[in-house]
Amino acid sequence: MTTPVVEVTESAAALDVVAGVDTHADSHHVAVLDMAGRKLGDRQIPTTTAGYESLRSYLESFGHVRLVGIEGTSSYGAGLARYLRSHHVDIREIIRPRRSQRRRGKSDPIDAYAAAQQALAEPESLPQAKTGDGIVEQIRVLLTVRRSAVKARVAVVRQIKSLLVTASEAIKTQWDRSSEHQAIAKLAATRPGAPTASVDAATGHALRRLARRHRYLTGEIEELDEDLRELVATAAPAMIATKGYGVIATATLLVTAGSNPERLRSEASFAALCGASPIPASSGKTHRFRLNRGGDRQANWALHQIALVRLSSDQRTKQYSARLRANGKSTKDVLRCLKRAIAREAFHLLVHPAPVLATDDLRDLRHRRGVTLVRAAKSIGAEPSRLSELERGRRPNAELATAYRAWLTAA
Known part of the structure; x- marks a missing residue:
């Protein structure tokens, strides 16, 4: 028409x-x-x-x-x-x-x-559309595949446990005391015989197929993680180098913001986009805010993961949490406050990223000083493997890199 x-x-x-x-x-x-x-x-x-x-x-x-x-x-x-x-x-x-x-x-x-x-x-109030191209779009499509692979792997584990619950005692007792990782590795290597021979043989055959599917999905997820690590380090070096921002959490926030994060008007709008902004729910003499259940739930999950990491390993976050608890805040309230603060930080890391210090010279500095990774890690309170990843640029961390450099260059 x-x-x-x-x-x-x-x-x-x-x-x-x-x-x-x-x-x-x-x-x-x-x-x-x-x-x-x-x-x-x-x-x-x-x-x-x-x-x-x-x-x-x-x-x-x-x-x-x-x-x-x-x-x-x-x-x-x-x-x-x-x-x-x-x-x-x-x-x-x-x-x-x-x-x-x-x-x-x-x-x-x-x-x-x-x-x-x-x-x-409403031309000014309407959101600008994402451009849908560039490196962030590459991250989005790979992240979509990874999520489906993770979901499929979880389903495989659930099916293995379900089959073991109903399996005969002869099969069940073999895996009672094995961890999930050990059981799957051993199940993938079993030889139960033809599935048409007996119920136990059919069950063993099904368990072996599921274990091998789990192993294949794990390899696929690891390959995707490597690709995402490279892309994220290129797209948001300042964010991935900030404490608490892992590869998947950073990739999720990048996809939420899009290839053109300048379309976001303010850090408050980004917090609302992530479902981390409190919503006024006042009436009469009551003045309160309620939880925002809208927004991008994947981005909200990413903020939640960053908050959990910082609560367990960041001293400033622990002090902030203690102050909130002293004022009567519950654990959920603390996490909500943290997610709102992290959303503010993430907005500036996306829209106004600061230059990232290079770490490719850290290994040479350590060699010139004549110290091993173990000694360096013990001196600054870090794991040797973590310093090795930092030197190779695999897991940037601005705070750790600053402390490491200061120790290496100290007289």
Whole structure:
């Protein structure tokens, strides 16, 4: 369905327009408004390069395109968003309306015009879309594969334990006192015989297959971890070098922020995006805040992991936690406060990263001083393996690197 173009008095060359796009897998529907909110026309286009070119030509036929609002720039609208951005068209992410707000029904033209009206009415409040390219996009696709592999490995462990619960005593007693790692390694090496011989043979055969699947998934996860470590060290060296930020947590926060973190207006907006901002819930004489259960839950998980690491190994975090507990805060309250503080820090590490000190000279400094890794680690209170990783640049840590350098260069 195409709405006929409304006659306007302004010439097309002088007319500013905004557009809205309702996205789908095989086709998009675009609607155009002028700056007074008048409907100029709408059209359906296929999700191909030719279709995107047709859409841009259609928009420019009305005049200067001020803004395009697109639903789902990270899903069905990703291709269109990349195309328009490459042609320097300003785009915004349209928030899909709730069902209760659809008083006029639902169809592709209705949704497209609603997106255009939202882009016209709220251009500054709409979020900028992620660019969906560059090294962060590489991290996103690898992280997606890793999550599915981890989920599959957890399912394998669950299935092994379930089979062992119902297995015969002859099989069960073999693995009663073995750790999970030992049991899986031994199960993968068993030779239970043909699965058609008996119930025990079929059970042993199933356990061996599951153990070998676990071993394969573990190898896949380790390979992905190495690739992610290299990409994350390139994309966010300042963040990965900060205490508590592991490879997966850093990768998760990078994906949440996107390839263009400057689109985030403030550290408060990033905290809200991560679901770490307290929400006011005051009424009358009651003044309180409640937990934010929205936002990106993967990013919230990453902040939680960083908070747990710092609570166990960072002295400043321990002191901060003690002050909060002295004021009557519970463990959950402490973690919420920590996640909010970490979100503030992560925002600045993403948007305004500080230069990272080089660590490739630490090994030469140690050799010139004539000390072993064991002695150096004992002197500064670290593990030898951790210093070795620091010297090789595998696990950056700005705080540890500063302390190590100070000890190596001390008179």
